[in-house]
Amino acid sequence: MAARQPLIVGNWKMNGLQASLAEAKALAEKAAAQKPVAELGLCPPATLVAVMAATLKGSPVGVGGQDCHAKASGAHTGDISAEMLKDAGATYVIVGHSERRADHGESDEIVRAKGQAAHRAGLVAIVCVGETLAQRDAGETLKVVSGQVRASLPDDATAANTVVAYEPVWAIGTGRTPTVEQVAEVHAAIRQDLMARFDDGANFRILYGGSVKPDNAKQLMAVADVDGALVGGASLKVSDFWPIIEAKN
Numbered sequence: 001m002a003a004r005q006p007l008i009v010g011n012w013k014m015n016g017l018q019a020s021l022a023e024a025k026a027l028a029e030k031a032a033a034q035k036p037v038a039e040l041g042l043c044p045p046a047t048l049v050a051v052m053a054a055t056l057k058g059s060p061v062g063v064g065g066q067d068c069h070a071k072a073s074g075a076h077t078g079d080i081s082a083e084m085l086k087d088a089g090a091t092y093v094i095v096g097h098s099e100r101r102a103d104h105g106e107s108d109e110i111v112r113a114k115g116q117a118a119h120r121a122g123l124v125a126i127v128c129v130g131e132t133l134a135q136r137d138a139g140e141t142l143k144v145v146s147g148q149v150r151a152s153l154p155d156d157a158t159a160a161n162t163v164v165a166y167e168p169v170w171a172i173g174t175g176r177t178p179t180v181e182q183v184a185e186v187h188a189a190i191r192q193d194l195m196a197r198f199d200d201g202a203n204f205r206i207l208y209g210g211s212v213k214p215d216n217a218k219q220l221m222a223v224a225d226v227d228g229a230l231v232g233g234a235s236l237k238v239s240d241f242w243p244i245i246e247a248k249n
């Protein structure tokens with residue numbers, strides 16, 4: 001099996017002011033000193049991308065956006081493009097997060113276009129997929145997730161430019177997590193889908209996200225085909241985030 005470097009990404013969502021840069025700096029200093037196995041990224045709100053990227057330049061922590069528009073520029077008030085994120089110093093961009101799918105009505109088709117935009121700009125797209133509780137209860141998890149993987153990933157996806165994040169909607173911000181068996185089942189299915197479609201499907205990183213905390217990270221990160229984590233709430237403070245990073249050592 002191909003060696004995949006683990007990836008741990010913090011998603012700050014709509015949290016973070018200039019003062020929060022101190023946490024990012026502290027994380028970068030800790031990572032520089034302790035050299036974790038995992039590649040590390042932080043996705044702050046758009047207002048902090050450029051300043052965080054400048055602050056962390058040359059450090060082991062990369063910076064990402066939380067969303068991008070499909071187009072490079074134009075009359076789209078309030079939106080930012082993948083090119084703008086790249087210009088601001090970003091390496092990654094999250095696309096298709098369930099909060100955007102829900103709050104902004106983003107379809108798989110839109111998410112795929114955003115993934116394409118990320119690749120066009122030279123960013124790594126972190127494409128999020130995941131079922132709702134109703135879908136899980138109806139026994140539709142694998143069907144839903146496979147459908148999202150198929151429709152949300154652009155054809156030009158490679159293991160180098162794309163990461164898949166499995167985030168069950170019902171686990172995000174709730175403190176609830178799937179069992180390790182449930183995580184293993186979905187990650188294995190995603191791996192199969194990737195291998196069936198892409199030559200380098202075995203090399204894509206597949207992250208787990210949804211209520212990853214210091215006390216459950218070791219268990220979740222040990223599951224087969226879990227190549228790291230997309231972490232929301234627990235990424236805001238180094239004291240919570242660091243034990244998660246260490247869990248993938």
Ligand code: PGA
Nearest residue numbers: 172173210211231232233
């Ligand atoms: P959470 O969020 O860790 O706060 O559950 C994860 C995510 O939405 O990426």
